[in-house]
Amino acid sequence: MDENEDVLVTVSGGIGHITLNRPKAINSLTHQMVGALARTLKAWEHDDAVDAVLLTGAGDRGLCAGGDVVAIYHDARAGGSETRQFWHDEYVLNAFIGRYPKPYVAVMNGITMGGGVGVSAHGSVRVVTDTTKMAMPEVGIGFIPDVGGTYLLARTPGLLGVHAALTGAPFSGADAIAMGFADHFVPQDSIAAFTDAVAADGVDAALAAHAQEPPPSALVAQRDWIDRCYDRATVADIVAALREHGGDAGDAADLIASRSPIAASVALEAVRRAAELPTLEDVLRLEFRTSCAALRSHDLVEGIRALLIDKDKNPRWSPDSLAAVTPADVEAYFVSADPDLQFDEE
Secondary structure (H helix, E strand, C coil), rough: CCCCCCEEEECCCEEEEEEEECCHHCCEEEEEHHHHHHHHHHHCCCCCCCEEEEEEECCEEECCCEECHHHHHHHHHHCCHHHHHHHHHHHHHHHHCCCCCCCCCEEEEEEECHHHCCCCCCCEEEEECCCCEEECHHHCCCCCCCHHHCCCCCCCCCHHHHHHHCCCCCHHHHHHHHEEEEEECCCCCHHHHHHHHHHHHHHHHHHHHHHHHCCCCCCHCCHHHHHHHHHCCHHHHHHHHHHHHCCCHHHHHHHHHCCCCCHHHHHHHHHHHHHHHHHHHHHHHHHHHHHHHCCCHHHHHHHHHHHHHHCCCCCCCCCCCHHHHHHHHHHHCCCCCCCCCCHHHH
């Protein structure tokens, strides 16, 4: 095992352990890492030496902060062909994780966002901690929740998922369990003992020994105004309802107003469409369309520029307001990616 590798792989005691190993970048996913994950999981699928998979992130900052968006910025400006292939392979991997035949244990401690959600929240055993900071923050860079995120966002209690999609705001491990993004709560200071127990005693015994009742979910406690305010036709209507309500709802309105108007508008429609689609694969195919459309857009490059390249935090969105976004603008994100995403079994 080469410690310089971006993905570390070991097999011991029937557990195939995958460690995302870019701690300085909070283990952000590169195309190479997606390939390594896919190859490893395929090799283990029918390997009798592997009874279960354990996914963790190196360092103490989090499992994975998402995709490498700086690389996406440079590629988008050069035509975007690399990024399109990256997303294709990433979404095929997300679907594979979603139907993986062996227990797939993801430890979602610390920052677990965007692409990090994609390699963890579709697994069968999803563990969060008191340090978990989860989010689908894509609208802040002119992008739309992807990696099967809209599948999960569309299936939360009430409209919690719409709130998470439009604000891009982080939520806790307790919230993640309440929203259906995770299953088990293990305190951060027990995580090392938990992962050791997975290898020594198996997944069920490790959970029995270390999982605890999660704290109350702050988001669930706010469901009353969330369900009321987000049940509106357009993002502009939602923002107006939030402002009228005030308090925490007003803060949510301010956040949404800072996001890309077209990305927020497409995100709302994407979550609504995802609710009507039966499988994760169907939703990923839809997300590939919205992602490829974003790659051609003004706002994705501009959003990454403002946040991570020039760091002026002053994106010039186009259209520049929610009121200026037309139904045709939104619909353009849902046309065929030509070719659309195909899965291995198709």
